[in-house]
Amino acid sequence: MCRTPISTGSSKGFVAEVPILRVTPVVAGLAILLLVVAVIAAGIGPYRIAPGDVVAAIVAWIAGGHVDGQIAAVLFQVRLPRIAAAICVGAALSAAGAAYQSLFRNPLVSPDILGVSQGAGFGAVIGILFGLPVVMIEALGFVTGSLMVILVVTLAWSLRQRGDILMLVLSGIVVGALAAAAISLVKIVADPYAQLPMITYWLLGSLASIRPDDIAVVAPTVAVGMIPLFLLRWRISVLSCGDDDARALGVDVRRTRQIVIVAATLITASVVAISGIIGWVGLMVPHLARLLVGPRFDRLLPVSILIGAAFMVVVDTIARTAATIEIPIGVLTALVGGGLFVWLMTRRGSRSLWRRE
Amino acid sequence: MIGPARRLVVLLALTLLIFAVCAPVVHARTVTDSVGRRVEVPDTITRVFAAGPPAGIFLYVVAPEKMIGWGRAPRDIDKPFLQPMVRDLPELGRLTGRGDTISAERLMAAKPDLIIDLGSVNETYRSIADRIQAQTGIPYVLIDGRFENTPAAIRLLAQILGVSARGEELAKASEAIFAEVDRVVATVPEASRPRIYLARGNDGFETGSRGSINTEIIERVGAVNVVEGIREAGGLARVSPEHVIGWAPDTIITIDPAVRDLIMSRPEWQPVPAVRNKRVFLLPNQPFGTIDLPPSLNRLIGLPLLLHALYPAQATSDLKTELRDFYRLFYQVDVQDADLDRLLEGLRR
Numbered sequence: 001m002c003r004t005p006i007s008t009g010s011s012k013g014f015v016a017e018v019p020i021l022r023v024t025p026v027v028a029g030l031a032i033l034l035l036v037v038a039v040i041a042a043g044i045g046p047y048r049i050a051p052g053d054v055v056a057a058i059v060a061w062i063a064g065g066h067v068d069g070q071i072a073a074v075l076f077q078v079r080l081p082r083i084a085a086a087i088c089v090g091a092a093l094s095a096a097g098a099a100y101q102s103l104f105r106n107p108l109v110s111p112d113i114l115g116v117s118q119g120a121g122f123g124a125v126i127g128i129l130f131g132l133p134v135v136m137i138e139a140l141g142f143v144t145g146s147l148m149v150i151l152v153v154t155l156a157w158s159l160r161q162r163g164d165i166l167m168l169v170l171s172g173i174v175v176g177a178l179a180a181a182a183i184s185l186v187k188i189v190a191d192p193y194a195q196l197p198m199i200t201y202w203l204l205g206s207l208a209s210i211r212p213d214d215i216a217v218v219a220p221t222v223a224v225g226m227i228p229l230f231l232l233r234w235r236i237s238v239l240s241c242g243d244d245d246a247r248a249l250g251v252d253v254r255r256t257r258q259i260v261i262v263a264a265t266l267i268t269a270s271v272v273a274i275s276g277i278i279g280w281v282g283l284m285v286p287h288l289a290r291l292l293v294g295p296r297f298d299r300l301l302p303v304s305i306l307i308g309a310a311f312m313v314v315v316d317t318i319a320r321t322a323a324t325i326e327i328p329i330g331v332l333t334a335l336v337g338g339g340l341f342v343w344l345m346t347r348r349g350s351r352s353l354w355r356r357e
Numbered sequence: 358m359i360g361p362a363r364r365l366v367v368l369l370a371l372t373l374l375i376f377a378v379c380a381p382v383v384h385a386r387t388v389t390d391s392v393g394r395r396v397e398v399p400d401t402i403t404r405v406f407a408a409g410p411p412a413g414i415f416l417y418v419v420a421p422e423k424m425i426g427w428g429r430a431p432r433d434i435d436k437p438f439l440q441p442m443v444r445d446l447p448e449l450g451r452l453t454g455r456g457d458t459i460s461a462e463r464l465m466a467a468k469p470d471l472i473i474d475l476g477s478v479n480e481t482y483r484s485i486a487d488r489i490q491a492q493t494g495i496p497y498v499l500i501d502g503r504f505e506n507t508p509a510a511i512r513l514l515a516q517i518l519g520v521s522a523r524g525e526e527l528a529k530a531s532e533a534i535f536a537e538v539d540r541v542v543a544t545v546p547e548a549s550r551p552r553i554y555l556a557r558g559n560d561g562f563e564t565g566s567r568g569s570i571n572t573e574i575i576e577r578v579g580a581v582n583v584v585e586g587i588r589e590a591g592g593l594a595r596v597s598p599e600h601v602i603g604w605a606p607d608t609i610i611t612i613d614p615a616v617r618d619l620i621m622s623r624p625e626w627q628p629v630p631a632v633r634n635k636r637v638f639l640l641p642n643q644p645f646g647t648i649d650l651p652p653s654l655n656r657l658i659g660l661p662l663l664l665h666a667l668y669p670a671q672a673t674s675d676l677k678t679e680l681r682d683f684y685r686l687f688y689q690v691d692v693q694d695a696d697l698d699r700l701l702e703g704l705r706r
Binding site for chain 2: 045046047048069070073074077078079082128131132133134137188189191192193194197198201206208209211212320324325326328
């Protein structure tokens with residue numbers, strides 16, 4: 001890919017000359033898939049609602065009429081917010097994963113490589129320990145998740161290896177491990193009958209208690225975080241060829257990397273704050289996407305987002321319907337994601353997706 | 358003249374004699390715990406370490422003067438409901454096998470005469486008891502903590518601690534509570550018994566499924582726990598609002614005022630029949646939770662409280678007096694009238 005000349009002509013024209021999103025058949029197909037999956041999911045749940053009632057309620061709601069009753073409550077207060085959350089979470093983690101993998105030129109990178117999840121986890125368990133309201137737990141998770149990334153980046157810089165990817169990843173591992181240790185400490189001092197179960201559930205990830213308010217906060221945040229990734233998709237593509245190539249093509253490597261880290265951190269931290277820690281999605285989905293459209297980030301990004309969103313909706317539907325109780329979603333993504341990942345690895349030719357020709 | 362050899366023999370004999378005279382001072386007796394382990398304990402036990410919060414509450418109730426610390430220190434708001442002598446005892450941690458928060462060394466430094474644990478009595482806990490006893494040399498007794506076993510557990514613990522009279526009084530009182538529950542429940546036809554959801558966690562969506570120790574009290578008062586577990590019953594679970602709406606419980610119970618406020622105010626709870634009919638009961642959690650948290654002897658007072666909330670027509674006893682008496686007898690504190698009213702506030706509809 002990196003031998004292919006980048007088609008935008010002028011050095012400052014990476015942004016302006018191409019449409020924000022080119023709707024290819026793959027993208028269109030995946031968008032339709034996501035829509036279908038979401039509609040089916042809206043009809044499935046432990047509280048039985050006839051498909052006709054789902055449609056009727058949604059039509060009435062779109063028409064602006066007030067919908068009442070239990071069906072409306074289940075649909076609009078519980079199920080649809082949850083599907084929306086699954087879309088946000090899947091899209092955000094996959095986008096961040098794709099961005100980081102391209103940025104770090106490493107297929108093993110996931111959205112929490114810089115310690116976002118562990119940091120958010122630490123904030124959240126502290127919130128649970130002190131018995132804060134759920135909103136505060138979410139806010140605390142978001143803040144500590146972001147702080148953790150700032151800490152990692154600062155640490156990497158202060159080691160006088162400015163912008164060195166290896167230093168960033170190592171700092172992320174170190175700080176992430178520290179946060180994990182701090183989480184363990186909190187678990188030890190937590191009340192084993194009251195707080196420990198809550199902490200455990202949070203760390204396993206769940207969308208069970210998503211409320212419409214959560215969506216109202218998270219969806220815009222994720223959208224805002226996605227914008228720079230879309231605008232910079234060419235530069236990120238170029239960056240995935242290596243710093244020297246990118247510089248030769250006139251990309252400000254350091255600036256681009258900073259913006260991508262900030263954007264990916266923002267979207268990851270905001271979804272982790274409401275969903276808890278959900279692994280594997282951000283690692284696995286970009287690989288699946290690469291299988292479809294190849295490694296170019298401008299193509300990879302929309303496809304990753306759509307696959308991630310649809311995948312998450314499916315997984316969350318399983319989580320809320322497969323058993324009487326909620327299955328922690330992080331457990332499911334690990335099971336499904338791990339399996340898929342092995343399948344991806346065994347495919348012939350999957351290596352070539354990363355080979356720089 | 359006696360030779361050096363003979364002198365040595367005399368010295369040895371004297372030493373042995375001294376030991377023989379002194380040894381009976383540390384009298385020992387053998388007790389049998391709930392899993393049939395025969396444990397040698399000192400005649401007089403003055404310092405007891407409770408391995409976890411459930412055991413801690415039993416120990417506090419049966420013999421507070423023998424406590425050397427808490428598994429979890431009481432919160433400030435709980436302290437007025439505890440005897441002064443135990444309020445400020447240190448938090449020592451818990452012994453659970455894995456994930457202990459007290460080390461063997463610190464445990465020995467605390468110099469307990471006895472370790473008690475109360476709860477499940479399976480092979481895991483038996484081996485933990487054996488191991489810690491062998492390692493520290495401190496006698497360790499394991500007591501069956503099933504709710505039904507409460508009177509027997511009290512008697513056993515009181516007998517081991519040498520306070521049988523108090524144990525008998527408490528055991529009789531708990532038998533009376535169970536008997537009153539059975540009497541009232543028998544008068545309520547199956548069809549009119551409530552279907553209950555227990556709201557735990559700080560958003561109310563954590564609960565115990567049917568058969569779990571955390572919700573034992575629901576079944577004990579003849580009600581139905583709406584949460585059915587996956588095949589093997591028991592344990593805590595997280596559920597979604599959709600589940601709760603689907604189960605349509607007619608009664609919700611919680612011990613957390615914040616959770617009750619959430620339930621009464623948030624839209625996702627409004628379709629639940631219990632919320633529409635304002636049957637969301639807040640049970641007291643001072644000094645200990647009356648439903649679980651931890652599941653221990655504190656649940657005894659949860660029974661009459663639930664009985665009055667669920668079957669107001671059939672439960673005839675005077676709840677306020679009953680609550681006052683329970684706190685006086687079991688926790689050995691006199692609760693002021695205003696505080697009693699506050700504890701009972703959440704049971705009003």
